[in-house]
Amino acid sequence: MRDRSFTPGRILIYLVVTLFAAGYLAPLVVVVLNSLRTNEEIAQGSMIGWPQHLAWGNYALAWSGFCVAETCSGIRPYMLNSALITIPATLVSTLLGAVAGYAVSLWRFRGDNWIYGIVTLGLFLPQQMRLLPWTIVLRDIGLINTLTGLVLIHTIQGLSFTVLFCRNYYIAIPHELIRAARIDGAGFFRIFWRIILPLSSPILIVTVIWQFTHIWNEFLFGVTFTTGQQQPVTAALIALSAAVADIPQHGVQSAAVIIAALPTLLIYLFGGRYFVRGLTAGAVK
Amino acid sequence: MTNAASTVTQPGRSATSEAVRRLPEYLMIWVPLLLSAAHLISFSIWTIWISFTPSTLIPVSGWVGLRNYTAVLASRNWQIAFDNLLLFGIAFVLLSLITGLLLAILLDQRIRGENVLRTIFLYPLAVSFVVTGTVWSWLLNPGIGIEKLAHDLGWTAFHFDWLVNRDMAIWTIVIAAIWQSSGFAMALFLAGLRSVDADIIKAAQIDGAGPIRTYWRVILPTLWPITITVVVIQLQFAISAFDLVRALTNGGPGIATQLPALVVYDLMFQRSQLGRGAAAAVLMLLILLAVLLPYAAWRYVQRRQANHA
Numbered sequence: 001m002r003d004r005s006f007t008p009g010r011i012l013i014y015l016v017v018t019l020f021a022a023g024y025l026a027p028l029v030v031v032v033l034n035s036l037r038t039n040e041e042i043a044q045g046s047m048i049g050w051p052q053h054l055a056w057g058n059y060a061l062a063w064s065g066f067c068v069a070e071t072c073s074g075i076r077p078y079m080l081n082s083a084l085i086t087i088p089a090t091l092v093s094t095l096l097g098a099v100a101g102y103a104v105s106l107w108r109f110r111g112d113n114w115i116y117g118i119v120t121l122g123l124f125l126p127q128q129m130r131l132l133p134w135t136i137v138l139r140d141i142g143l144i145n146t147l148t149g150l151v152l153i154h155t156i157q158g159l160s161f162t163v164l165f166c167r168n169y170y171i172a173i174p175h176e177l178i179r180a181a182r183i184d185g186a187g188f189f190r191i192f193w194r195i196i197l198p199l200s201s202p203i204l205i206v207t208v209i210w211q212f213t214h215i216w217n218e219f220l221f222g223v224t225f226t227t228g229q230q231q232p233v234t235a236a237l238i239a240l241s242a243a244v245a246d247i248p249q250h251g252v253q254s255a256a257v258i259i260a261a262l263p264t265l266l267i268y269l270f271g272g273r274y275f276v277r278g279l280t281a282g283a284v285k
Numbered sequence: 286m287t288n289a290a291s292t293v294t295q296p297g298r299s300a301t302s303e304a305v306r307r308l309p310e311y312l313m314i315w316v317p318l319l320l321s322a323a324h325l326i327s328f329s330i331w332t333i334w335i336s337f338t339p340s341t342l343i344p345v346s347g348w349v350g351l352r353n354y355t356a357v358l359a360s361r362n363w364q365i366a367f368d369n370l371l372l373f374g375i376a377f378v379l380l381s382l383i384t385g386l387l388l389a390i391l392l393d394q395r396i397r398g399e400n401v402l403r404t405i406f407l408y409p410l411a412v413s414f415v416v417t418g419t420v421w422s423w424l425l426n427p428g429i430g431i432e433k434l435a436h437d438l439g440w441t442a443f444h445f446d447w448l449v450n451r452d453m454a455i456w457t458i459v460i461a462a463i464w465q466s467s468g469f470a471m472a473l474f475l476a477g478l479r480s481v482d483a484d485i486i487k488a489a490q491i492d493g494a495g496p497i498r499t500y501w502r503v504i505l506p507t508l509w510p511i512t513i514t515v516v517v518i519q520l521q522f523a524i525s526a527f528d529l530v531r532a533l534t535n536g537g538p539g540i541a542t543q544l545p546a547l548v549v550y551d552l553m554f555q556r557s558q559l560g561r562g563a564a565a566a567v568l569m570l571l572i573l574l575a576v577l578l579p580y581a582a583w584r585y586v587q588r589r590q591a592n593h594a
Contacts, residue, residue, distance in 0.1 A: 010394070017391050021405045024464065027420045028408075034423075046433035047423045096317040103314040118322040124577055125325055126525050128549040128566035132335060132559060133328040136344070159321040188310035217413030219528040224554065234415040238532060241419060250423065261416045268411035272404055275411065276472055 034254035035059065042250040055251060062255035068236070068243045075256045077229060078236035082216055083263075084147050085232055089154035090211040094204060096155070097162020102196050104163070105170040106178045107188060116167065122160025127220055130157075138225060145230050150222065154215045161214075162207050165281055169203035170196065202274070209271050210278035213264045233260045329570075336563035344559055353564035362551070363565065366543040369455050370572070373544065374523040376456075378516055381463045385470025385515070386508075390500065392471070393478045403475075407468040414465065418532025421461040422448065425533075451541040454534055458526075458542060461533055466522065470515045477511040478504065510587070517580045524573050545569045 034042060035058050036051040064074035100119075104112045134153055135144070143149030173196070181191050222232040231239065237260055240253065268275050339349045357363050388406055392399050409417060424430040425448040435443035447453035481504050489503045527546035534542040536551075549569065553562030 010396075013391055013394055013396060017388070017396065017402055020388060020391075021402055024405050024409065024468075027417070027424060027464070030424065031420050042429070045437055046431075047426075047429045048431065048434045096313075099313050100318050104318075107314075109314070115318045115322055118325060119318055122321060122325050124521070124573065125329065126546075126566065126569050126573060127527075128525070128546060128569055129332045130324070130328045131549070131553060131566070132344070132563060133324075133331050156320055156324055159317055160325075163318070163321070188307070189313075213411055217415070219413065219415050219531070220550075224550075234413050234528070237415050237419060241532075248429075250429070253419075257416050257419055261412045264411045264413070265408065268408060269404070272407070276407065279410065279469060279472060280476060 031254045031257055034250055035062075035258050037251050039249045039251045043248075047250060058251045058255040059259070061252045062259055066240070066244075066249065066252050066256070068239050071229065075233060075236060075240075075259055078231055078233040079259065081147055081226075081230065082232040082234070085150045085154065085222075086212055086215045089151045089158060089215050090208055092151075093155045093158035093162050093211055094207045097159055097207060098166045098197075098200060098204065099192060100159070100163045101166025101168075102170050102192055103188075105167045106173060106175065106196070116163065119160055120164050122157060123164065131220075131224060134221070134225070145226050147226075147230060149225055150232070153221055153225070154211075154218070158211050158215070161210060165207045165210070165278070166200075166203055168281065169200070173199065202277075205271065205274045206278045206281065209267055209274050212267060213275070216264050332563045333567055335559060336567045338560050340559040340563070342557040342559070349560070353560045354568070357548075357552075357561050357565045357568065362540055362543055362548050363545070363568075365540055366545045366548045369542060369544055370524065372455055373459055373462075373526070374520055376459045377462045377523055378519045380459065381467040381470050381519060382512065382515060384463060384467040386474050388467070388471040389474035389478055392475055403472075406471055409465040410468055412465075414528035415532045417461060417465050418529045421457065421464075422533050425457050425460075448534065449538055451538055454538060454542045458530055458533055461529060462523070462526070465529070466519065470519070473511050473515055474508060477508045481507050513580070513583065517576060520576045521573065524569060524576070545572070 030048055033049065033051055034047055036054045036056070037049065038055045038058075041052055041055075042049070062075055064076045065072065066074055103109065104116045138144040138149045138152075143152060177195060178191060181195060186194070217234065218232070219234040219238075223235040223238065226232070226235065237256060240256060244253065335344055336353055337348055337350065338345055339347045339352075392402060396402075425445070427433065427444075427446040427449060430445075430448075432443060432445045435445070447457050485503055486499060489499045494502065525546055526544055527550070530536060530542060530544050530547060536543045536547050545565065546569065549562055549565045551562075552558045552565055556562075
């Protein structure tokens with residue numbers, strides 16, 4: 001295990017990991033290449049091939065050109081929808097989760113363990129148990145088929161994760177720190193603002209990345225509660241595949257897929273460490 | 286604790302003005318927590334209640350006992366979905382465990398480029414299932430994907446038509462799911478391998494154990510708590526799998542790749558059978574509980590043992 005030289009055993013290890021890496025990358029490479037091939041070129045051959053000349057036009061069409069059900073606006077409005085859903089829901093659920101996580105870990109109040117226990121059940125409750133009730137709630141408050149409705153759902157449901165993440169992080173902060181501040185007369189918000197928040201950047205980054213990725217990638221609520229021009233990009237991609245099923249436009253569709261995946265991929269590439277920490281933190285609940 | 290602090294701060298104030306002063310803090314703590322808890326409890330109870338009513342297009346009151354459940358359980362749709370779930374759950378969990386463990390062990394060999402490789406094995410987790418499902422549906426489509434490529438290259442005898450083959454289509458979901466989330470198993474296993482006590486490994490090597498024997502006898506046995514966690518999380522994903530199937534096969538060909546989450550959606554929003562849809566959702570919850578409750582009990586026992594030790 002300490003050996004760094006190239007023995008046959010180590011060459012085999014490198015060979016195997018390289019093969020696996022190629023397998024994991026293959027779908028991405030295929031889509032990127034296809035996004036640069038014309039629809040005709042793909043139709044003549046297969047999805048797997050090298051672009052004859054780079055068809056950058058696919059990206060322009062995917063972004064603002066192609067048509068789904070008489071609307072020819074490309075993927076742009078749906079990307080905007082996803083952003084308008086994801087960004088507010090991520091920020092609000094993270095902020096509320098941080099305050100609540102701080103309250104249940106360091107401030108302590110009657111019933112805190114109970115309410116925390118119930119909130120974390122949200123990690124397990126299947127979405128299917130909440131679909132009908134959300135339908136009725138959204139209809140009653142007039143938010144069905146609106147972006148605000150999806151923001152509300154993702155904020156409330158996201159709390160289960162954000163409270164858990166923050167609580168598990170804050171629990172390690174020494175209680176003496178809080179006690180001393182309280183004796184000096186500092187209140188709930190003052191302690192949060194002056195002591196807790198400055199210590200929180202790692203967990204806030206983890207939480208924001210986790211929430212952003214999950215909400216951006218969410219599909220079930222998007223497709224259930226919105227239609228047409230109100231849909232997030234995941235639902236729009238499915239609508240696009242269905243709309244062009246008869247005459248596939250694989251070049252343009254590939255470009256659309258890349259655009260839709262780009263925000264979370266970029267966040268992963270630049271914040272990978274925090275992304276993985278979120279994954280494992282969620283696992284050890 | 287709370288009382289102690291408030292007496293320290295403002296001894297002169299009356300109880301009411303103290304409560305008013307602290308109102309914003311109560312609101313900030315309780316409103317989000319109560320909303321979250323209330324939606325979880327009331328939504329669950331409401332869905333369970335609907336599953337016992339004759340609701341079809343709209344929710345209605347009334348009591349039909351277990352009739353929705355028997356109807357769902359007797360439907361071909363659910364039976365196929367349940368069989369698929371068993372096959373998908375077992376195959377996907379086992380294969381992604383094996384893949385994840387293998388990758389973790391390989392990455393643990395102090396190889397160059399470990400960071401790059403880890404990034405590659407984990408990136409599918411950052412992408413939505415809709416995107417990966419769509420991409421895999423292209424690759425596995427015999428008309429335009431891998432099979433077509435092989436034919437274009439002259440290997441005309443090559444057949445890989447699982448996507449459109451009733452008996453094999455469920456395996457395309459297994460493939461895509463493993464590709465997407467075996468990196469997760471790898472990440473947890475790698476963290477586990479890295480936390481194995483170096484002294485134990487050294488002792489095994491002094492005893493003359495080779496690397497394979499060290500892994501098999503000394504290192505891997507320490508990983509089984511992580512293994513159980515990975516299994517439970519992957520099962521949880523398998524039980525509620527929806528997006529991936531919707532994008533990859535949409536339950537087809539026919540209803541060959543139907544899964545419980547798709548049955549629920551179909552009953553609720555396409556057939557307007559709210560009562561049966563709710564019953565199917567509750568059945569999903571029961572399947573999930575069959576996995577989670579033993580896990581919770583096991584965690585509880587583990588914690589107690591850890592506290593006693």
